[in-house]
Amino acid sequence: MPIFWLILIVLAIAATGFVIGRKRALQSVGGDGRRLHSLPGYYGYNVVLKAIVPAFLLMIVWLLVQPLVVNNSVSGMIPEEAAQTAGSQSLVMSEIRRLSSGLDAVTGMGLLSEEAARDPGADPEAISQTLRDAGQIVTSEVTTPILNAAQRFRGLNATGNLAMSALVILVALAGALLAIRETNPEFRARNTVEQGVKALLIGAASIAVLTTIGIVLSLVFNTVEFFRLYPATDFFFGTEWAPSFSGRGGSSxxxxxxxxxxxxxxxxxxxxxxxxxxxxxxxxxxxxxxxxxxxxxxxxxxxxxxxxxxxxxxxxxxxxxxxxxxxxxxxxxxxxxxxxxxxxxxxxxxxxxxxxxxxxxxxxxxxxxxxxxxxxxxxxxxxxxxxxxxxxxxxxxxxxxxxxxxxxxxxxxxxxxxxxxxxxxxxxxxxxxxxxxxxxxxxxxxxxxxxxxxxxxxxxxxxxxxxxxxxxxxxxxxxxxxxxxxxxxx
Structure with missing residues (x-):
C-alpha cells in the first residue's frame, strides 16, 4: 500500500475516533458537559493522539529499519566475483536497487507481467532489453545472480510494506479503541492531552538537532566509503580535477x-x-x-x-x-x-x-x-x-x-x-x-x-x-x- 494512502487511513481512523470519543464523553454524563473533568473536545483529542502517534512512530521506525534488513538479506546473494568485478559490494547493491526499481516500473506500465518479473529462471538479456525499451537505466550487464537478487529485493520490500501497512492500521485502531474505552467523567483528558502535546513539541524541537546529526553522519559514512575507493592523499593534495565516467573511476x-x-x-x-x-x-x-x-x-x-x-x-x-x-x-x-x-x-x-x-x-x-x-x-x-x-x-x-x-x-x-x-x-x-x-x-x-x-x-x-x-x-x-x-x- 502506498504511504500516502496509509497516512490517509490513519487520519480517517483518528477523525472517526475524535467524534466517537467526544460523543461517548457526553453520553456518560447524560449530555451535561459540566459534570466532565475536561471539556468534551479533550476526550476526542485524546483518541486522536493515541491513534496517530503510536501508528506514525511505528511507520517511521519501520521505514528506517526495513532498508537495512532487506539490504543485509540481499547482500548475501551477491557472488564474490561480481563484487570484485564491480570493485565494491555497494556498487553491486546500487545496481540491484536500480534493477528492482526498473522491474517495478515496467510491470506498472504493463510491459512485463508480474509472473515474469518474479520468475527466477527469466532470461537476463530479455529483461535488460525490456528495461532499456522502457527508458530505464541499465548501466551494466544483468546476470542471473544479480537478477535473482533484484527479484528477492522486490519481494522483501513488497512483503515488508504489506506487513507495515497492516500493523500500522492495527496499532491506530488499538490506540483509538483504548482511548475510547478509558473515556469516563473522571478521566483527566485535558491533562493527558496537554502532556501529549508537550511531548510532541519537544520532539518537534529536537528535529533540528537530529537533522543536523543525520546530515553529518550521512556525509561521514559516504565520505569514508569514497576514501575506500579513492586515495585520500590524492583527493586532498591533488591539483587536477578530471573525473571520468568510464571504468568505475579508474582514470579519474x-x-x-x-x-x-x-x-x-x-x-x-x-x-x-x-x-x-x-x-x-x-x-x-x-x-x-x-x-x-x-x-x-x-x-x-x-x-x-x-x-x-x-x-x-x-x-x-x-x-x-x-x-x-x-x-x-x-x-x-x-x-x-x-x-x-x-x-x-x-x-x-x-x-x-x-x-x-x-x-x-x-x-x-x-x-x-x-x-x-x-x-x-x-x-x-x-x-x-x-x-x-x-x-x-x-x-x-x-x-x-x-x-x-x-x-x-x-x-x-x-x-x-x-x-x-x-x-x-x-x-x-x-x-x-x-x-x-x-x-x-x-x-x-x-x-x-x-x-x-x-x-x-x-x-x-x-x-x-x-x-x-x-x-x-x-x-x-x-x-x-x-x-x-x-x-x-x-
Whole structure:
C-alpha cells in the first residue's frame, strides 16, 4: 500500500475516533458537559493522539529499519566475483536497487507481467532489453545472480510494506479503541492531552538537532566509503580535477585543491564588494538617513535578498559578463577571454550579499544604546567620531556575525557560479579567467552519468564534508574573535 494512502487511513481512523470519543464523553454524563473533568473536545483529542502517534512512530521506525534488513538479506546473494568485478559490494547493491526499481516500473506500465518479473529462471538479456525499451537505466550487464537478487529485493520490500501497512492500521485502531474505552467523567483528558502535546513539541524541537546529526553522519559514512575507493592523499593534495565516467573511476583525477581555490577566490571577490557597500549602507540608514528615506531605502535593499539566485546567474551571464568583456576583453585591455570569469561571478554574488550585510548590520547598530552616543556627544565628539569610536566598536560582534553569514552564503552559492564563473577547475591568480567552486562540482557529480556508489558520485559527499569542516572552522574562529573583543571592550 502506498504511504500516502496509509497516512490517509490513519487520519480517517483518528477523525472517526475524535467524534466517537467526544460523543461517548457526553453520553456518560447524560449530555451535561459540566459534570466532565475536561471539556468534551479533550476526550476526542485524546483518541486522536493515541491513534496517530503510536501508528506514525511505528511507520517511521519501520521505514528506517526495513532498508537495512532487506539490504543485509540481499547482500548475501551477491557472488564474490561480481563484487570484485564491480570493485565494491555497494556498487553491486546500487545496481540491484536500480534493477528492482526498473522491474517495478515496467510491470506498472504493463510491459512485463508480474509472473515474469518474479520468475527466477527469466532470461537476463530479455529483461535488460525490456528495461532499456522502457527508458530505464541499465548501466551494466544483468546476470542471473544479480537478477535473482533484484527479484528477492522486490519481494522483501513488497512483503515488508504489506506487513507495515497492516500493523500500522492495527496499532491506530488499538490506540483509538483504548482511548475510547478509558473515556469516563473522571478521566483527566485535558491533562493527558496537554502532556501529549508537550511531548510532541519537544520532539518537534529536537528535529533540528537530529537533522543536523543525520546530515553529518550521512556525509561521514559516504565520505569514508569514497576514501575506500579513492586515495585520500590524492583527493586532498591533488591539483587536477578530471573525473571520468568510464571504468568505475579508474582514470579519474579528483584533486580538491583547484576547487577550493576557486571557491575562496570567488568568495573573496564577493565579500570585497558586499562588505564595504553593505556596511556603509547600514551606517547611513541607521545614523544619517531620515525616517522617510529609511522607510523607503531599507525595504528596497532587502528586496535583493528575495531575488532567486538563478536570476542573479542570468544577470551575470547576460549583462555583467558582456559588460566586463567590453572593457577587459579583446576590444579593451585584452585580459578577459570570455564573459564567464571569477570577476563576473564575484561581482554579482557581492550584489546578492549586500542585503545580508546591510540589514543585519543595521539592526545591530540600531541596538547600540542611545546613552552611549550621548556620552560621546557630551565631551564634544562629532557624529563621525562617535560612529567610528563608539557605535561601530559596540556593534562589532554583530557585524562580524553578519560578515560571517555573508561568507557562508558565498561559499555555498551554486547557480551564480555555474552561469557566471564557468566550469574550469584551475589554479590561477587572474580574476578574469573562468573557474569553478566546490558546490558547482557537487551538483555536476551527482547529476552526471556515474553510479551513485561510484567514486565520481561519492566524491560529492567528500566535497560536502570538506566544506562543512571549513565552514565550522570559520565559525569557531569568528566566535573566538568576537569573544576576545568583548573581553577587551568590557
Amino acid at each position: 583525477q579528483l584533486g580538491i585543491i583547484a576547487l577550493l581555490w576557486g571557491t575562496f577566490y570567488i568568495s573573496i571577490v564577493a565579500l570585497a564588494v558586499a562588505v564595504p557597500i553593505g556596511l556603509f549602507a547600514a551606517v547611513y540608514l541607521s545614523e544619517y538617513a531620515s525616517p522617510r528615506v529609511r522607510s523607503f531605502a531599507k525595504p528596497m535593499l532587502e528586496v535583493l535578498a528575495g531575488i532567486p539566485t538563478i536570476v542573479y546567474g542570468l544577470f551575470a551571464l547576460l549583462t555583467v559578463g558582456p559588460l566586463l568583456m567590453s572593457v577587459f576583453g579583446r576590444e579593451g585591455f585584452g585580459w578577459m577571454q570570455s564573459g564567464t570569469a571569477v570577476m563576473t561571478a564575484g561581482l554579482v554574488m557581492g550584489i546578492m550579499l549586500i542585503p545580508f550585510v546591510s540589514s543585519l548590520s543595521d539592526d545591530i547598530i540600531n541596538a547600540v544604546p542611545q546613552a552611549m552616543r550621548d556620552g560621546s556627544y557630551g565631551p564634544g565628539a562629532t557624529k563621525s567620531e562617535t560612529i567610528k569610536q563608539v557605535v561601530l566598536p559596540a556593534a562589532l560582534p554583530g557585524i562580524v556575525g553578519a560578515v560571517l553569514l555573508a561568507a557562508s552564503r558565498a561559499i555555498g552559492e551554486t547557480m551564480i557560479v555555474v552561469l557566471g564563473a564557468g566550469a574550469a577547475a584551475r589554479l590561477s591568480l587572474n580574476p578574469f579567467e573562468a573557474m569553478t567552486t566546490v558546490t558547482a562540482k557537487i551538483v555536476s557529480q551527482l547529476t552526471g552519468d556515474a553510479d551513485f556508489a561510484s567514486p565520481e558520485a561519492l566524491v560529492a559527499f567528500a566535497l560536502g564534508m570538506t566544506l562543512f569542516v571549513i565552514t565550522l572552522g570559520l565559525n569557531v574562529f569568528a566566535l573566538y574573535i568576537v569573544r576576545k573583543y568583548r573581553e577587551q571592550y568590557d
